[in-house]
Amino acid sequence: MEPVLTVEDLSVRISGLHILQGVSFTVAPTGVTVLLGRNGVGKTTTLRAIVGLTPPAGEVRGTIRMGAQSLLARPTHRLVRGGLGYVPEDRCVFAGLTVAENLRLAERRGTSPAYDRVFALFPELDRRGRQRAGSLSGGQQQMLAIGRVLLNDNRLLLVDEPTKGLAPKVVTEVAEVLERVAESVPVLLVEQNLAVVRRLARDAVVLAAGRVAWTGDARELLLETALTKSLLGVGTGEAHRPAGANRAPVAGKDAH
C-alpha cells in the first residue's frame, strides 16, 4: 500500500542549530506510526515541519509529501484544510474561550462539522460546552484538543505526546480514543509512554540526534529490551527478544 506520508531527507535548522539532519521515513495509510526518541532528538520539530509550523527564522529542506502532494512551503492553514490534522504538545486549547467556542473555531466553511462523532467519543465536551477551556482538567483539555481535530475529516493525524502529564486512568482513556480514531484515519504519533505505544502503534520510527536511528515494527522494537534501552534510554519490561525483528538501523547510532 502507498504510504499516506513520505518524508525524505528532511533537514531543519533553527537559529543555527541543525535539529533534523536528513530524516526519512514513511507513514502507512492505516493504523498508528509512532515517532520515538529521547528528549530533544527532534520529534516535535519533525511534526511541526510536516504541518508547516517551523519558526520563520528556521530553514527546512527535503521533501514532505502527502500522497502525491508536496507539503513543503505551503501555509499551515492550507495543509490543515487539505486534511492534515494536528494535535500539538501541551494541548494548546484556547483557555479564555469556552469549550463550545474552541470547537466552533475548528469548523470549516463548506463542510458539516462532525459534532456527533466528537460527542460520541467525548460526551464530557457536550456537557461542558459553556465552561472555559482553561478551567478544564488536563485530561479534559486533551479530549478537547483531539475533539477539535476530529470535527473535520482528515487524511492524516499528527498527534504530539497526547498523554504527557496525565493521570494513569486518563492515559488509558486517551489511548482508547486514539485506538478508535486510528481505525478510520492514519495517525503519526509522538509518544513517550511505552505502554501506550505497545497498545497503539504498528510501525515505529526512532530518532536519535536528529537522524533516524531505527525503523520497523513497534511491538518488535519494544520486545528488544537492550535495543530499546539504548535507543530510548528506558526499559520496556519485556523479558525476551523475538526472532526475526524487522530491524533497520540507519544513521545516528553513533549518537549513543
Next chain:
Amino acid sequence: MGTVILLALTGLGLAALYFLVASGLSLVFGLADVLNFAHGLFLGVGAYGTWWAAGNLPGAGPDGFGFVFAVAFGVAAGTLVAILVELVLIRPLYSRTIEQVLVTVGLSLAGVALLQATWGADARPFPRPDWTRQVTGILGAQVPNGGLLLIIAAVLVLGAILAFLRWTRYGLVIRAGVENREMVTALGIDVRKAFTLVFAIGGAAAALAGALGGVYFGTVSPGQGSSLLIFAFIVVVIGGMGSVVGSAYAAVVVGLVQQFVNYYGTSGLGDICVVGLLAVVLLLRPQGIAGKVATA
C-alpha cells in the same frame, strides 16, 4: 463638588480619546504582534479627512447631517489607509519585529511631513457644530459638550467592538489569535485576514478619535496623532496587550489621573504621574490589568 465633577467628566473625555486610539493599537499588538508606531497617522488622516470633507465634499459641512457625513468620510479615509498599510507594508514583515518598527516609525514621520506639506504646520480651526462649543450643566458643573460627545462615542465603540468579538466568527478568531495565533492557523484558519480586519477596526477607531478630537480641541494639526499616540501606548501597556476592556479601564485611570493631578498639582505633573503609574504596573504586573501573560 462642581469642580470634581467637571474634572472627572473632562478626564473621562480625555480617557475616551485615549481609548479610541488605544483599542485598535492593543488589538493589533495582541493578535499580530505588531507594534504599530504609524497608528497616529490613522488618527491624523481621520482628523484631516473630516476637516477637508466639511469644507469641500458636497453634502458635508460643519453642522447637522453634513457633519456626520464629514466624520464618516474621515473615518473611511483612516480605515482605508490602515488597510493599505497592513497589506502593503506590514504583511511582508510579519515576524520581523525590527523591520516593522523601522517601517512604522518611518511611516509615522512621513505621514506628519506629508500633512504639513499639504496643509501647513500650523493648527487649523476645526469645523464643528455649534452645540459642541457649548456646555451642559451636570450636578453643578459646566461640562463641555465636545467631551461628552467623546465619552458617548467611546462607550458606543467599546460596545460595538465587544459585541463583534463576542458574537461574530472573526471576533472568535481574533480572541483565539490573541491567545495563540499559531494554533489558530493549525486549525485551518488563515489568520492574515484577521490581521487586516484588526488593522481596519483600529484604523477606524483612531480616525474617529481624530475627528472627535478635532471637535474636542477645536483645532487640527499634523502632530496631534503622534502626541496622543504616546499616551495611547501607555494605556495599552497598563491595560494589557490585546485586551480591549483592559484598555478601557486603563484609559479611564490615565485620563482621570492626568486631569486631577494637573489641576490640583502643577501643570504637567499629571503626565509625569502617568509615566510613574506605567513603571509601577510594569514592575508589579508586566502583563497589564487584563493582558495575556507574557511567556518566555
